[in-house]
Amino acid sequence: MNKSISIRELKLNYGNIEVLKNLDLDISEGEFLVLLGSSGCGKSTLLNCIAGLIEPTDGQIFINGRNVTWEEPSKRGIGMVFQSYALYPQMTVAGNLSFGLKNAGVAKHIIDERVNSAASVLQIQSLLGRKPSALSGGQRQRVAIGRALVRDVDVFLFDEPLSNLDAKLRADLRVEIKRLHQKLGNTMIYVTHDQVEAMTLADRIAVMKGGVVMQLASPQVIYNTPANKYVADFIGSPSMNFFRVTLDGGMLQFGDLRAPLDDYPFCGDLRPQDAWLGIRPEHFIFGAASNDADVHFNTVIELVEPMGADTLVWASFSGQTLRFRMDGQADVSPGAIIPVGFNLHRASLFDFDSERRL
Amino acid sequence: MPDHSISRVEPRGPRPQRFISRDKLFLYGVLIVFAIYYLLPLYVMIVTSLKGMPEIRLGNIFAPPVEITFQPWLDAWSSTCTGLTCEGLSRGFFNSVKITVPSVILSILIASINGYALANWRIKGADVFFTILIVGAFIPYQVMIYPIVILLRELGLYGSLTGLTLVHTVFGMPILTLLFRNYFSSIPEELFKAARVDGAGFWGIYLKIMLPMALPIFTVAVILQVTGIWNDFLFGVIFTRPENYPMTVQLNNIVNSVQGVKEYNINMAATLLTGLVPLAIYFLSGKLFVRGIAAGAVKG
Numbered sequence: 007m008n009k010s011i012s013i014r015e016l017k018l019n020y021g022n023i024e025v026l027k028n029l030d031l032d033i034s035e036g037e038f039l040v041l042l043g044s045s046g047c048g049k050s051t052l053l054n055c056i057a058g059l060i061e062p063t064d065g066q067i068f069i070n071g072r073n074v075t076w077e078e079p080s081k082r083g084i085g086m087v088f089q090s091y092a093l094y095p096q097m098t099v100a101g102n103l104s105f106g107l108k109n110a111g112v113a114k115h116i117i118d119e120r121v122n123s124a125a126s127v128l129q130i131q132s133l134l135g136r137k138p139s140a141l142s143g144g145q146r147q148r149v150a151i152g153r154a155l156v157r158d159v160d161v162f163l164f165d166e167p168l169s170n171l172d173a174k175l176r177a178d179l180r181v182e183i184k185r186l187h188q189k190l191g192n193t194m195i196y197v198t199h200d201q202v203e204a205m206t207l208a209d210r211i212a213v214m215k216g217g218v219v220m221q222l223a224s225p226q227v228i229y230n231t232p233a234n235k236y237v238a239d240f241i242g243s244p245s246m247n248f249f250r251v252t253l254d255g256g257m258l259q260f261g262d263l264r265a266p267l268d269d270y271p272f273c274g275d276l277r278p279q280d281a282w283l284g285i286r287p288e289h290f291i292f293g294a295a296s297n298d299a300d301v302h303f304n305t306v307i308e309l310v311e312p313m314g315a316d317t318l319v320w321a322s323f324s325g326q327t328l329r330f331r332m333d334g335q336a337d338v339s340p341g342a343i344i345p346v347g348f349n350l351h352r353a354s355l356f357d358f359d360s361e362r363r364l
Numbered sequence: 365m366p367d368h369s370i371s372r373v374e375p376r377g378p379r380p381q382r383f384i385s386r387d388k389l390f391l392y393g394v395l396i397v398f399a400i401y402y403l404l405p406l407y408v409m410i411v412t413s414l415k416g417m418p419e420i421r422l423g424n425i426f427a428p429p430v431e432i433t434f435q436p437w438l439d440a441w442s443s444t445c446t447g448l449t450c451e452g453l454s455r456g457f458f459n460s461v462k463i464t465v466p467s468v469i470l471s472i473l474i475a476s477i478n479g480y481a482l483a484n485w486r487i488k489g490a491d492v493f494f495t496i497l498i499v500g501a502f503i504p505y506q507v508m509i510y511p512i513v514i515l516l517r518e519l520g521l522y523g524s525l526t527g528l529t530l531v532h533t534v535f536g537m538p539i540l541t542l543l544f545r546n547y548f549s550s551i552p553e554e555l556f557k558a559a560r561v562d563g564a565g566f567w568g569i570y571l572k573i574m575l576p577m578a579l580p581i582f583t584v585a586v587i588l589q590v591t592g593i594w595n596d597f598l599f600g601v602i603f604t605r606p607e608n609y610p611m612t613v614q615l616n617n618i619v620n621s622v623q624g625v626k627e628y629n630i631n632m633a634a635t636l637l638t639g640l641v642p643l644a645i646y647f648l649s650g651k652l653f654v655r656g657i658a659a660g661a662v663k664g
Binding site for chain 2: 086090096105106171
């Protein structure tokens with residue numbers, strides 16, 4: 007696979023604050039990469055650096071093998087979609103779409119052609135004569151995507167494009183962006199703090215924290231084998247349960263329970279140590295089936311949150327809070343005692359101090 | 365059937381209001397009193413300017429004119445004496461126009477570009493530059509008069525309309541730049557970024573994106589500058605020669621002349637004539653002015 011974007015040793019400081027720390031990243035041609043992280047992790051800053059809207063303190067950016075570190079944003083072959091849509095309020099939709107092409111000195115008939123084809127892809131032909139103020143949020147974001155589309159660029163950059171929309175529109179437009187990517191096959195970089203968007207859209211997710219990429223992998227890998235406790239905690243809703251455990255002689259010591267670690271896929275050597283055990287709420291087994299699980303115990307239900315499709319249950323075990331997801335039809339109520347269990351091949355173990363995956 | 369006696373109506377819909385309540389009476393009373401208080405002097409001026417001198421000598425300043433005459437207005441415009449010449453305010457009016465129009469255009473043009481550059485392009489030293497500019501706004505004019513006189517003399521512009529235009533442009537800079545900078549800062553940054561991605565440069569973004577969005581603040585700037593420069597007396601009297609005196613200076617010379625009879629009707633008419641331009645500007649742009657003030661105040 008050809009590399010579409012390469013980022014080499016990228017650093018960005020605002021005064022004494024390091025926003026991006028020596029970042030390296032390679033993105034293949036046609037890949038959909040999601041930069042995921044909580045606010046302030048540097049994901050938008052990274053995107054702005056790629057776009058050329060923020061000058062990095064050090065490092066290089068290559069797009070299609072060309073060093074664009076000193077290039078103007080418009081000369082980098084990128085199109086960008088912003089959270090607030092950023093449509094030019096005094097221009098019509100057609101004016102918004104054609105602004106970039108006019109600046110580039112493209113001939114009028116080619117502009118019309120491109121605007122019309124972009125409008126038909128996004129189904130906004132009927133809106134071309136309107137001003138942005140006469141559009142709904144979803145329509146505005148379509149136009150904003152169209153503005154990137156008409157410029158016929160290799161790379162699309164999305165800066166939290168769906169965050170200003172309501173939940174239903176967000177889900178609709180999410181699917182549309184995915185469809186667009188399948189159709190066009192462009193490289194896309196998508197910044198979001200929403201893990202559902204990240205999981206559903208991405209070929210690969212880069213989970214960022216404090217200006218560093220914590221893990222860069224496919225959604226499945228990130229979900230199943232998170233590289234550290236932060237990623238494990240960040241991905242998944244409700245988030246993973248963590249318990250303090252001890253590893254000793256091939257056995258897991260968890261409260262007063264002991265279980266053999268034979269099924270756990272260790273990355274390295276196993277040595278006796280303290281560790282974090284992480285298990286996702288949806289990986290618990292209930293009732294009679296739990297007797298066959300690697301770890302099983304009885305727990306008292308404290309709180310029930312029915313959500314229709316499933317039910318979230320809060321309980322506790324040996325003084326630590328426990329959350330698990332049961333079937334939506336499960337008949338449980340606070341105070342009940344139920345047998346639960348989980349298998350270790352679905353669990354994650356992290357070093358107690360470094361919080362790295364074991 | 366439930367009992368619906370008039371004293372116990374079930375509350376529903378808008379609360380009933382009496383046409384004239386005591387609160388309203390008080391409110392409107394105060395407003396009317398203040399309106400009269402402010403309008404009375406204007407009334408006296410208009411009435412007096414329409415009277416002949418014999419009528420004024422009767423001393424009833426509040427009485428409406430018995431015989432309406434427009435002669436004082438004509439005299440004030442074209443034949444009353446200021447100092448040695450007797451050609452009315454008309455020359456001062458045209459001087460003022462010649463001073464105000466270029467000063468307003470030039471100062472707003474420069475200040476809007478300044479404000480745009482400071483707000484959107486993170487130029488090195490922008491903060492220092494801006495601080496200097498703002499400090500400039502707080503230095504009293506009197507301190508700068510003498511240096512400017514020398515400066516203009518050295519440039520060969522002392523006494524000319526060009527020199528005065530230059531002075532007005534420079535002195536408008538701090539407040540106008542602040543005004544425009546704040547307005548442009550309140551425009552979402554993403555819009556600016558989108559325009560850059562779309563390949564618009566410094567001037568392209570200014571002309572095609574920022575300028576069309578800045579109409580309200582341009583209106584505010586025009587009003588501030590027109591009234592400020594039109595009403596200016598100090599700079600006009602210092603930096604121009606008598607043949608270039610602006611209207612305000614001429615007005616002063618008419619009203620404060622110590623020779624002959626005080627022609628109150630002509631004085632009043634001359635004063636009203638001088639005030640007509642700022643007044644017209646306010647009336648023509650009232651709505652936009654309020655919108656611009658409100659928009660500029662949102663973010664600092």
